[in-house]
Amino acid sequence: MSSKPSILIVEDSKSVTLLLNSYLNKLGYSDVHTCDNGYSAIKKFKKLVKENNPPIVLLDYMLPDMDCRSILSQMLDIQPNARVILETATEQHDEGVTDLIRLGIYQYIEKPIRFEALKNVFETLEKEDLFFKKDSDRKSPVLDAEDEVKTKLIDRINFILNSTKQVSLNLIEQMIGFSDDAIKSYLKELEASGKIINLGEKKEVACNKCNSVKTTQLFSCPHCNSSHFRIGKLIEHYGCGNVSEDQTYQEDTCPHCKKKITAVGVDYRIMHNHYICSNCSDFFSELSSQYLCLKCENKFKLDEVNWQTSCNYKLAIKNTG
Ligand SMILES: [Zn+2]
Ligand SMILES: [Zn+2]
Numbered sequence: 600m601s602s603k604p605s606i607l608i609v610e611d612s613k614s615v616t617l618l619l620n621s622y623l624n625k626l627g628y629s630d631v632h633t634c635d636n637g638y639s640a641i642k643k644f645k646k647l648v649k650e651n652n653p654p655i656v657l658l659d660y661m662l663p664d665m666d667c668r669s670i671l672s673q674m675l676d677i678q679p680n681a682r683v684i685l686e687t688a689t690e691q692h693d694e695g696v697t698d699l700i701r702l703g704i705y706q707y708i709e710k711p712i713r714f715e716a717l718k719n720v721f722e723t724l725e726k727e728d729l730f731f732k733k734d735s736d737r738k739s740p741v742l743d744a745e746d747e748v749k750t751k752l753i754d755r756i757n758f759i760l761n762s763t764k765q766v767s768l769n770l771i772e773q774m775i776g777f778s779d780d781a782i783k784s785y786l787k788e789l790e791a792s793g794k795i796i797n798l799g800e801k802k803e804v805a806c807n808k809c810n811s812v813k814t815t816q817l818f819s820c821p822h823c824n825s826s827h828f829r830i831g832k833l834i835e836h837y838g839c840g841n842v843s844e845d846q847t848y849q850e851d852t853c854p855h856c857k858k859k860i861t862a863v864g865v866d867y868r869i870m871h872n873h874y875i876c877s878n879c880s881d882f883f884s885e886l887s888s889q890y891l892c893l894k895c896e897n898k899f900k901l902d903e904v905n906w907q908t909s910c911n912y913k914l915a916i917k918n919t920g
């Protein structure tokens with residue numbers, strides 16, 4: 600049996616799933632599970648964690664039944680140190696992806712997925728596993744207390760640092776569930792030995808009800824408030840003023856006035872990176888957003904945010920991805 604962890608691919612495209620599967624087999628991962636929607640992915644994830652076989656998750660940014668923020672939150676709820684790798688298309692590199700990284704996305708990988716990129720991500724992941732395994736063999740001053748609670752605490756801090764790209768002291772405390780001097784002294788120790796880098800003070804969004812910094816941004820259509828939207832290309836036909844998605848211009852014909860469009864910049868223009876609401880078909884360059892507290896489920900707007908400041912850290916390992 601392979602000593603490599605299991606993998607869970609959450610992807611609705613069969614061809615991408617096949618491709619990932621073959622790449623992962625090449626990298627020596629043989630325990631690969633696949634799901635084509637968010638609902639079954641959560642179920643499968645729960646089952647694997649219960650069986651003491653927590654998977655590394657490859658999560659598609661766009662799934663038909665569930666927002667990936669919701670899937671990530673649910674997985675982190677089941678296993679706070681879950682390693683979820685997000686598959687995104689380049690045009691999805693918006694605030695949403697940054698937000699997901701802050702929330703605990705381990706790494707993201709750009710679509711179309713190349714073997715080299717996937718290999719880099721998994722090599723970094725394996726390096727980090729080794730790095731912390733070696734570290735726990737060695738006794739650290741904080742561990743000298745031989746306090747089992749502290750040992751567990753250190754394991755959790757390692758996992759949190761391991762599973763986030765950058766993490767603030769506030770967020771670490773939030774994920775652990777309490778604030779303690781042992782957390783601060785262990786972080787200082789890691790910083791002194793060059794294993795983590797202190798990135799300085801970070802201002803973070805906190806819930807205006809319970810002060811939790813475990814929050815996420817929710818995006819919706821400014822017109823109908825639906826959260827079912829996609830990112831696409833729009834074409835504006837100068838002649839009649841029609842603006843609609845590029846695929847509505849079949850055979851280069853404007854769907855409104857039925858005239859041919861001929862030269863970009865002359866009689867039409869392409870508008871990239873627009874959000875198109877799947878519910879009301881309206882389109883926007885920006886979505887409306889509010890925050891959701893993952894602890895108490897309070898929803899609040901940007902001007903109601905309770906800002907909190909603490910030190911921000913990241914692992915000293917260089918990311919090749
Ligand atoms: Zn709250
Ligand atoms: Zn037209």
Ligand SMILES: [Zn+2]
Pocket residue numbers: 820821822823824825876877878879880881
């Ligand atoms: Zn809408």
